[in-house]
Amino acid sequence: MALTANAEVDHYVDQEIRSVLVKGAAHIYKGAFVVIEEASGYAKPFVAGATAGTVNFFVGLAYEEADNSAGVNGDVSVRVLTQGDYGLSITGGTIADLGKKVYASADDTLSLSAAAGNNVFVGRVQDWISGTEFVIRLHGVADADAV
Secondary structure (H helix, E strand, O other): OOOOOOOOOOOOOOOOEEEEEEOOOOEEOOOOEEEEEOOOOOEEEOOOOOOEOOOEEEEEEEOOOEEOOOOOOOOOEEEEEOEEEEEEEOOOOOHHHOOOEEEEEEOOEEEOOOHHHOOEEEEEEEEEEEOOEEEEEEEOOOOOOOO
């Protein structure tokens, strides 16, 4: 159906930080890789071994701590960094990994392995700093695993 009058559309100027509701009994620490649990729609820290895509999808890097360990779904919200370049360590990474996909295997661990769907895609390697330290470009919800 076509518009017959002007429509107001919400515009979100800041695309780098989003606020998401936290799952009950979850405690998210600042700097954690945060996922949305598809079954509930609430945020939680990524847990190793949780199947990505069918159960969780990456939403961002925790900008702050959010403790909902004594609450129910949605009692607390957390702000997450959804895009941008961040200095992070990749387990087993080398300078030869520039441009590769990066996956979280825990709320504090990155790897270059999709691990048969058990890890969640978070972004791509943009630059090498030294050792296993890299510049990682985050790819939040909208980018999913397509890039």
